[in-house]
Amino acid sequence: SVRMTSSEITPKGILANQVAVVTGSTDGIGFAIARRLAQDGAHVVVSSRKQQNVDWAVATLQGEGLSVTGTVCHVAKAEDRERLVAKALEHGGGIDILVCNAGVNPLVGSTLGASEQVWDKILSVNVKAPALLLRQLLPHMENRWRGAVILVSSTAAYTPRVDLGAYNVSKTALLGLTRTLALELAPKDIRVNCLVPGVIETNFSKVLHKNETFWNNYKENYQLQRIGRPEDCAGLVSFLCSPDASYITGENIAVAGLSSRL
Template identity: 45%
Template structure:
């Protein structure tokens, strides 16, 4: 029997993580790099991704920064081209970048907000996955990990459009798994609960909202960004080699509470 621990080793693998200059994306990128992957740090600003890549290198990790607004077709292509130029392959894609520019009731949202959310949260991960698929196919496989949200499974309040986009991302993942499994490409989706990041600050900085949330869920607290990294490391590695089409929550028990 081969050593099981070694299956978590990502040496020789190349990973792209979108939205990885801060928050959940940053912790995921660090986890993958610590496990041996060469990681492409990506977010909208070049100086931000360069800063993270330098930090990683100072810790002895392998990383480069490639700026990319994932809603922009040219920049998506550039991200893939530059990754292949630098590392010659793509084994892991983590579609983490997302937006939520609106907090409020469905009927108060404008069409342009709907289009913007769907463009970045659904269309961009679909198209970026399509761009990396040929290289993964050539390599005999790969792992796509889409970062959704518990909001994509269970509707909260005042996050309707964001919820819709995250539910669509779950179904995109299931279709990727079904269609690309024969190519050795696995696709899974992670649904975080409330995480202490700048992205979700509007929710956790309000003491009343936070108190209601932590009072309801079994673990009685929100999560730190690094608590999402372990699950992604499993799904990215050979330790998760039989996992595809799965929807995995890391939510402190939110989906089973009340």
């Protein structure tokens, strides 16, 4: 499968003939990204830790006429990552796009209050897993001429919250991982960029967006006067994976209404 330049896009969509793997994609931001990539022509492999969630996401998107398959994948488990790679290779024999959205935060509390087990879980899923999955996928991306990788961080990497201690650290690490991988993979014509969501209305962030005090403070500082939606992130990811973004790599881009990054 050969990627097209932006001048060669067919009516099938800007991502036609591409294969995309999206982790943590049966709900929230990941699900919205999977839907948008499929709407734009890609075959998308969705995944998450629970079979019933995968079944629901696949059935929903296939019901919309989209090219989607799925498999269970706990990204911190090597055997699950191997199964995800195998599922992606069933469609076209190669992989063009990887979106690493899976993430965890098992503790609301301070950095120094996190146990070793909490640290291990957060760093294993949020930081190590994207690098290890990409390593497994890389041989199947190199033969596709060009590739795109999107890591999903958080504005907690720019402005940490004291109650998200270790999670803040993991999301900051993803900014560095993005820059490092972008340099390493540039000679292979594989681009690596980072989506940095602000407060998006998902189950993962409901501890924030359901908090009336937080919402009142939020409105004072953010002129858009609303919480973000998962779909607000999806279009940017599709663009970053498309030929129109072929000269963009190593960037972290906030979708947050307003961010503190200059």
